[in-house]
Structure formats: structure tokens, C-alpha cells
Amino acid sequence: MDLPFPIDYEPEIDDPVFHDELGPWLPDEIFDFHSHIYREEDVSYTKREGRNPSMPVVCEYYPLENYQAAMQRLFPGKTLHALLFNTIDPNADMKAQNAYLAEATAGDERLHALMLCGLEEDQEALEAELRSGEFLGFKPYWSYVTHAKGTDQADVTLEDMVPPGQRELANRLGLIQMVHIPRLGRLADPVNVDGMIRVDFSMVQSWESCETLIELFGPDKILWGLDMPVAQEKGKLLSANGQRHFFTKRVHPWSIHNSAGSYKMRCTFYAYEIVRAFKVASERVGFTAADVEKVFLTNALGLVGKTRRQLGYE
Ligand SMILES: [Zn+2]
Known part of the structure; x- marks a missing residue:
């Protein structure tokens, strides 16, 4: 099939990054603990005003086939x-979105899915949908709160994002909850750090942040996630004067780019910058190959295996 978002692979730029720098350092098996796949027909792209304004949109259709082709190339x-x-x-x-995920990941033991649940608190209904799709847990998000309640994004707390009914069910069944950290301070906010058990560093491209993460949580609690399809972009996340900026090769309304084309950009994938930042931090703190394997594979395998057994999926 023609892929809606083909990967911008430039061998002379990208091959050395993977083959000389990242590939030999990574374990042979890796677990991406955070990526998105979706179909255009489930998302009403006409109602743009309701969309998450801070979420960069790189393509409107990103099915499993596209994700897998991109990952094999990367x-x-x-x-x-x-x-x-x-x-x-x-x-x-949301029902159609979850049904697509259940269908796309069924029958492949290396693919697992989380369910979107908005602010729903009916535990019976949530559990029935969860089990029917063999989901491992929920993906809450702050924009469900701002959309339903008009709360300002900066004021959304973890408690708002995961209402009591959801939290109770998740605790009872031992579910995974993938939380996008709210509040302006993000990881630096003590209110956030308090509520977390494990962290995933999807889209973190600064080695300083990775080093802080390692110091706070150690090798046993960190999970690696890419956040595809955004991680398929070429460029880098930059911090300038305390503000985060997306620098991209392609032109987007949410990024900094060189639309005049007056110089040639030799940037590589966000995906590689994410791994690269963690590699720098790992080397600085003296991570062993076994520590690296924990973060990129075995922590995730352990958590997924435990969750599947608790839910009686195997
Ligand atoms: Zn994401």
C-alpha cells in the first residue's frame, strides 16, 4: 500500500547515525512504549477548534502498516x-478509535494497546471494553479535561485527568496508565513527581533531562517511548530561554523551520535524537549494557507480561 506518511530517509545523513552511533549501542530487541496509530475516519478533522493545540500534527492518517514500515526503516x-x-x-x-487499536494489535504477541477512556467513570462499561480488546490499560489526557470542563491547561492535575472511577478500576485490575505530565513545570513540578510509579521518556531530546530522569528513577523504572508519528519528523527539540521549541525540516504551523530554503539542513529523525540524548546521559552516569537493555526492553516486557497475567489474558 502507499503509506500516508512515508519516512524521509536520506542514507548519507541517517545511516551513519544509526549504524555508527545508535544501532550498536542499542539491544537487538527494543520496545517502543509510546506511539500512536490512527485512522482518519475515526477523527473528525473538520472540528479543528477542539483539537489539542499543543500536539503537533504531522499527518492525518497513520495506520499500523505505516508505523511498522517506519520503525523497520529507523x-x-x-x-x-x-x-x-x-x-x-x-x-x-472514541469507541471506533479503540476498536481500531484492538483490531490492529490482535494476534501479534509483540504489539500491545492502551484504550482511550476520556473522563468516563462507569467501571463496568470501562472493564467490558478493556477486556474485549485485550487492552492493558488507559491513556488519559489533559485535553479531555479542558474540553469537558473548560479548565485552563496549566491548571489540569493528574487527579483531573484520571477521575476516581478510573483510578479505582486501574488499581483493582493492575492496569497501565500512560499519563502525559500536566502542569507547566512538567517533571520539575513536585505535584507531578509524587504521583508517578514509572516514567517514559517519549520525545525527550535533551541529555540533561535524561540525566535528571536517571538520577530520580534509576534504570528499573524508566521506559523508552518514541511518540510516533511525531518522532518521524526530522529536526530537533530545542530549549531556548526556558521555552521548548520544535525545530523541523518540514514546514509546520507549530515549528521553527527554514521556509526560504537558503541553507541545506542536515538534520536527522527526532527518533534518533531521542535515543541519542539518552545515550549521552547513560554514558555520563555509567550505565552498563544491562541497564540500557532494561530501559529499552526488559522493563517494558516485564510490565506488559505482569499486566497481561493479572488480567488473565494468558
Ligand atoms: Zn504521544
């Missing part, structure tokens, strides 16, 4: 596992 020779969920849009058809 990480040639590696065995790939993934935890996937749909894209977040309070106006989307």
Missing part, C-alpha cells in the same frame, strides 16, 4: 515490540 535489524494507542482528540469517535 531500526533495521532490530526485533520490535510496541505499546500503541490512538491519537487524542476530544471530538473523535
Whole structure:
């Protein structure tokens, strides 16, 4: 099939990054603990005003086939596992979004899925949908709160994002909850750090942040996630004067780019910058190959295996 978002692979730029720098350092098997796949028909792209304004939109259709083709191009020779969920849009058809994820990941033991649940608190209904799709847990998000309650994004707390009914069910069944950290301070906010058990560093491209993460949590509690399809972009996330900026090769309304084309950009994939930042931090703190394997594979395998057994899926 023609892929809606083909990968911008430039061998002379990208091959050295993977083959000389990242590939030999990564374990042979890797687990992407945070990426999105979705179908255009489940998300009402006409209602753009309801969409998450801070979520960069790189393509409107990103099915499993596109994700897998991109991952094979990015990480040639590696065995790939993934935890996937749909894209977040309070106006989307959430049932259809979840049904697509269940269908796309069924029958492949290396693919797992989280369910979108909005602010739903009916535990019986949530559990029935969860089990029917063999989901491992929920993907809450702050934009469901701002959309339903008009709360300002900066004021959304973890408690708002995961209402009591959801939290109770998740605790009772031992579910995974993939939380996008709210509040302006993000990881630096003590209110956030308090509520977390494990962290995933999807889209973190600064080695300083990775080093802080390692110091706070150690090798046993960190999970690696890419956040595809955004991680397929070429460029880098930059911090300038305390503000985060997306620098991209392609032209987007949410990024900094060189639209005049007056110089040639030799940037590589966000996906590689994410791994690269963690590699720098790992080397600085003296991570062993076993520590690296924990973060990129075995922590995720352990958590997924435990959750599946608790839910009686195997
Ligand atoms: Zn994401």
C-alpha cells in the first residue's frame, strides 16, 4: 500500500547515525512504549477548534502498516515490540478509535494497546471494553479535561485527568496508565513527581533531562517511548530561554523551520535524537549494557507480561 506518511530517509545523513552511533549501542530487541496509530475516519478533522493545540500534527492518517514500515526503516535489524494507542482528540469517535487499536494489535504477541477512556467513570462499561480488546490499560489526557470542563491547561492535575472511577478500576485490575505530565513545570513540578510509579521518556531530546530522569528513577523504572508519528519528523527539540521549541525540516504551523530554503539542513529523525540524548546521559552516569537493555526492553516486557497475567489474558 502507499503509506500516508512515508519516512524521509536520506542514507548519507541517517545511516551513519544509526549504524555508527545508535544501532550498536542499542539491544537487538527494543520496545517502543509510546506511539500512536490512527485512522482518519475515526477523527473528525473538520472540528479543528477542539483539537489539542499543543500536539503537533504531522499527518492525518497513520495506520499500523505505516508505523511498522517506519520503525523497520529507523531500526533495521532490530526485533520490535510496541505499546500503541490512538491519537487524542476530544471530538473523535472514541469507541471506533479503540476498536481500531484492538483490531490492529490482535494476534501479534509483540504489539500491545492502551484504550482511550476520556473522563468516563462507569467501571463496568470501562472493564467490558478493556477486556474485549485485550487492552492493558488507559491513556488519559489533559485535553479531555479542558474540553469537558473548560479548565485552563496549566491548571489540569493528574487527579483531573484520571477521575476516581478510573483510578479505582486501574488499581483493582493492575492496569497501565500512560499519563502525559500536566502542569507547566512538567517533571520539575513536585505535584507531578509524587504521583508517578514509572516514567517514559517519549520525545525527550535533551541529555540533561535524561540525566535528571536517571538520577530520580534509576534504570528499573524508566521506559523508552518514541511518540510516533511525531518522532518521524526530522529536526530537533530545542530549549531556548526556558521555552521548548520544535525545530523541523518540514514546514509546520507549530515549528521553527527554514521556509526560504537558503541553507541545506542536515538534520536527522527526532527518533534518533531521542535515543541519542539518552545515550549521552547513560554514558555520563555509567550505565552498563544491562541497564540500557532494561530501559529499552526488559522493563517494558516485564510490565506488559505482569499486566497481561493479572488480567488473565494468558
Ligand atoms: Zn504521544
